[in-house]
Amino acid sequence: MSGHDTNPVGWEQARELAYAAGRAAAGPAEPVALPAADGRTLAEPLRALTDLPAFPxxxxxxxxxxxxxxxxxxxxxxxxxxxxxxxxxxxxxxxxxxxxxxxxxxxxxxxxxxxxxxxxxxxxxxxxxxxxxxxLPGEEAHKGEELLPVGTPVDPAVIGVAATCGYESLTVFAAPRAGLLVFGDELLTGGTPGAGRVRDALGPQVPGWLRRYGATVDPAAVAGPVQDTLEAHLTAVRGALAHADLVCTTGGTMHGPVDHLHPTLTELGAEYIVNTVAVRPGFPMLLARVPGPDGRPRFLAGLPGNPQSAVIALITLVAPLLAGLQGRPAPTLPTVEVSAPVRGRGGDTHLALARLDHDGRSATPVGHVGSAMLRGLSNAHGFVVVRPGTEASAGDLVPFLPLPLTTGERR
Structure with a gap:
């Protein structure tokens, strides 16, 4: 299998590689009626079709x-x-x-x-x-003036501007189709955990994160738990890739006795874009490119089985990949001031769950942050980024990786 390199990639480089892979494989542009364009991305500049206003x-x-x-x-x-x-x-x-x-x-x-x-x-x-x-005519814009560039995410305000100009539709990038396969015989899909089995917490939540990053997720494209055999993995991944541009899997990213993801990728002729990342938590993540029958590649993102690690993998690799697939600019990180010390993780990047203050300028680390825990995630706005070889002291300015929260954002 091409690119089977187990040396971890630096966290920032991993994000750059994921974005570049997505941008190179961005889907074709298509016209979409204004009401249906919400959430898509402009594939052509939005230009004024007439002066705005068109008359005094x-x-x-x-x-x-x-x-x-x-x-x-x-x-x-x-x-x-x-x-x-x-x-x-x-x-x-x-x-x-x-x-x-x-x-x-x-x-x-x-x-x-x-x-x-x-x-x-x-x-x-x-x-x-x-x-x-x-x-006066042209006070807001002159005919032919570029109002918004290629790569602008379409929201209701963009749709309103387009309608004001006289557009009936917008030319946008195709929305990536995503699917999810949950691996692990130990997982329950209902009831309370016990007797050596745990409740699947990723199958219900990952589709929501994917949609917030612009992907479409058909409920039929979410499946699992997939039986812990190579044959079952191959069948499930082949079937999912037949209908999706991106398939996320949960668990099986290491090389244990029931981890069949790497052999599955080898059988499919996949190429690793990223195979493990120097980040804690979440380092055993991967992103691979799989040949598609139509000449366009498909992608598989291997998320670790621990829930917080899986979310870190998703926002590390899947978020920039989906930005690239939609023709959007590469995600950039704001800077915040940490209100308390955050330890480093040696040569790895440390992503520490944190809450933002009311103005979004400072961040406070939260508790319950083990890689298998979700309580801290549910109380956080994102992750403080502590770069390799550093520690963060109270008052330091550091990058912040936000979660894609929507309405009802946490206060």
Whole structure:
């Protein structure tokens, strides 16, 4: 098997390798209707199709006036209508917010700042100040201007901008399809643990992490526990790769008596991108490239069986891989101040679970952080990154690897 190197890769290099592999295999671009584009990634720049606004637009309800007051009303213009020009001094038209300002208008007067006399003539004072009462064409963007670059994640705000411009659809990268295989005869899928067996905690949670990183996960693509035999592993992995761009597996990443993942990858002609990472917890993780029948590679991410280690492997290798597959920029890490000491792990990177303060500038390590524990993970916002050969003292600035939390983020 190509690349079967058991020397651990540095944590930062592993992330770079995973991202590069994904970026080289990014799926084809496709047009998607605006409502369905949420969560996808722009494969083409979003450009203004016309000036924004496309015409002078009133910001108030009031009067568009020309010449000295008092003004004689000569009509009304509502939003969605073309305004006839104002050609005579001393005239005005009633105007609604969002309506087209007629050519020839010299000012707008708010309805609350105006009066109408017995003869129906309007008086009032236009607002004086730096903010005009109407928006000029091109004030927000000019036709052809790039509003958002390739690689921008599409969210409701992006969809709103596209709709404002007049788009019906967006050209986006294909969403990666992901699957999950859970390995381990010792795992229970229901009930409480006991009698030498433990409850599977990864099958229920990993699909949620994958979706937060932009993958689609069909419930049918989650399977296990897979029997601890080479034949069962081969059958399960082949079947999963037939329908997914990425398959994550849990457990079996070492070389124990029932660890069949490495022999399975050899049988499939896979190539290691990363085979173990110099990080604690979670070092026995891997990422492999598997030849696909259509000429595009598939990927297999081997996550350790211990739950926290599996999540570390997922955000170390799978997150940058999925960013690359979607054409997004490589993930970058913010810097935070640690509020308490965090020990190093010798020549390995140490990822220590931590909570952020209310402004996101400092991080406090949490308890219950064993590689088999999930209690600490459930109370954390991510991981403090302590680089090899270093320790973190209270007050030090260090990188922070955030978890992809969504609505209801932990406080």
């Amino acid at each position: 637009t009133s910001s108030i309800d009031g009067w568009a006036v020309r010449g000295p007051k008092p003004w004689r009303p000569v009509g009304r213009v509502l939003a969605g209508h073309v305004a006839p020009p104002l050609t005579d001094d001393g005239t005005c038209v009633e105007i609604a917010t969002g309506a087209m300002v007629p050519s020839g208008a010299e000012a707008l007067v708010r309805i609350e700042a105006s009066t109408v006399d017995a003869d129906g003539r309007v008086s009032g004072e236009p607002k004086v100040g730096p903010v005009p009462e109407w928006r």
